[in-house]
Amino acid sequence: MAPLVSILENPLRIVDQLLLPHTTQYIHIDTVDQAHAAIKSMQIRGAPAIASLAALAFADHISRGLDASAAFIASPEAVRAEVEPVLAFLYTARPTAVNLGAATRRLTKTLDDAVAGGKEARVICEELVAEAHKVADEDVGRNKQMAKWGGDWLVERHGGIDGLNVLTVCNTGSLATSGYGTALGLITYLHETKKLGTAFYTQTAPYHQGSRLTALELQTLEISSTMICDTMVGSLFQHYNIHAVAVGADRIAKNGDTANKIGTYNAAVLAARHNIPFIVVAPISTVDLSLADGSGIPIEQRPPLEACLVRGAVYPPNEKASQATVMITPPGLQGIYNPSFDVTPAELITAIVTEKGVATRRPGELVFDLSGVV
Numbered sequence: 001m002a003p004l005v006s007i008l009e010n011p012l013r014i015v016d017q018l019l020l021p022h023t024t025q026y027i028h029i030d031t032v033d034q035a036h037a038a039i040k041s042m043q044i045r046g047a048p049a050i051a052s053l054a055a056l057a058f059a060d061h062i063s064r065g066l067d068a069s070a071a072f073i074a075s076p077e078a079v080r081a082e083v084e085p086v087l088a089f090l091y092t093a094r095p096t097a098v099n100l101g102a103a104t105r106r107l108t109k110t111l112d113d114a115v116a117g118g119k120e121a122r123v124i125c126e127e128l129v130a131e132a133h134k135v136a137d138e139d140v141g142r143n144k145q146m147a148k149w150g151g152d153w154l155v156e157r158h159g160g161i162d163g164l165n166v167l168t169v170c171n172t173g174s175l176a177t178s179g180y181g182t183a184l185g186l187i188t189y190l191h192e193t194k195k196l197g198t199a200f201y202t203q204t205a206p207y208h209q210g211s212r213l214t215a216l217e218l219q220t221l222e223i224s225s226t227m228i229c230d231t232m233v234g235s236l237f238q239h240y241n242i243h244a245v246a247v248g249a250d251r252i253a254k255n256g257d258t259a260n261k262i263g264t265y266n267a268a269v270l271a272a273r274h275n276i277p278f279i280v281v282a283p284i285s286t287v288d289l290s291l292a293d294g295s296g297i298p299i300e301q302r303p304p305l306e307a308c309l310v311r312g313a314v315y316p317p318n319e320k321a322s323q324a325t326v327m328i329t330p331p332g333l334q335g336i337y338n339p340s341f342d343v344t345p346a347e348l349i350t351a352i353v354t355e356k357g358v359a360t361r362r363p364g365e366l367v368f369d370l371s372g373v374v
């Protein structure tokens with residue numbers, strides 16, 4: 001079966017990830033406001049995918065202005081007055097994934113360079129649209145590159161054996177990117193090169209990116225897989241031969257400390273206890289060299305209610321009500337901790353894979369120096 005697609009263009013649409021895996025419904029994104037709301041509500045999620053959607057919604061906004069000869073085409077200053085608030089607004093949609101900020105900064109630089117180069121307003125807008133499309137289009141190619149770097153590195157580390165069992169957390173596949181995926185891309189590459197044994201994945205409560213989205217992607221790709229509850233990682237490591245943990249990232253500090261989906265840190269601590277390589281797979285746009293370490297990474301706190309609810313299909317199947325959201329806590333429960341991400345310290349990470357290659361820590365060092373990688 002064809003891989004799932006998170007974003008379709010012309011007209012811009014996204015698959016509503018709140019309804020997956022039981023309903024596949026594409027929703028139109030006609031405005032920057034709709035893109036912001038879709039990212040915030042997690043109808044689309046995954047650090048690269050939200051950067052791609054923000055860039056494409058921005059491109060559509062500018063294109064519509066060009067087609068309609070909008071007032072902001074009047075001068076370079078008017079373009080700037082239009083563009084800067086739109087980019088600043090998109091950047092506020094979710095705080096931890098730095099790719100969104102990397103995309104908005106990249107587009108701001110395109111604007112600055114074009115204005116400094118004395119270009120006329122229409123040309124500046126055309127360059128902005130082209131650059132925004134590049135943000136989304138580049139993603140698939142670099143994902144395939146990272147998957148190969150990381151997959152080949154892992155196979156070599158294990159002496160070229162087949163049947164590698166890899167655990168992943170959350171969803172980092174086609175749904176979380178413009179296509180192919182990061183950590184799930186590595187798993188897909190191992191499958192394609194016949195080196196994969198089984199892909200294990202956590203359910204990833206409370207949003208269940210694992211049991212709803214990774215499950216669907218692996219099923220669609222016909223990759224041999226096994227789901228575990230988040231609480232079973234230690235048991236898995238005790239009872240199965242797991243050759244690696246591969247995860248994505250929302251932001252990586254200069255020293256390699258990595259923010260990723262809540263539960264990643266637990267898996268990293270247990271992987272270290274069991275001497276299992278722990279691999280982070282993420283594009284360079286995820287590295288934030290402005291942060292020396294992970295203590296400065298903003299961690300998004302999701303609404304407490306999200307941790308009290310489970311969404312899914314009615315079971316056993318019932319024609320009257322196909323989907324339902326149920327509350328699993330007593331009504332009115334107070335005191336709920338619901339951070340969306342945690343930070344895994346660099347010392348627990350064996351390798352960080354970007355499109356430039358595989359970075360490892362120097363022998364005896366607890367941290368990475370990623371300044372040379374970016």
Ligand SMILES: CSC[C@@H](O)[C@@H](O)C(=O)COP(=O)(O)O
Pocket residue numbers: 045046047048097169170171172173176177181182183209247248249250260261262340
């Ligand atoms: C290629 S996706 C990388 C990360 O964004 C992913 O691992 C993750 O943590 C996603 O979190 P989410 O809250 O679903 O957006």
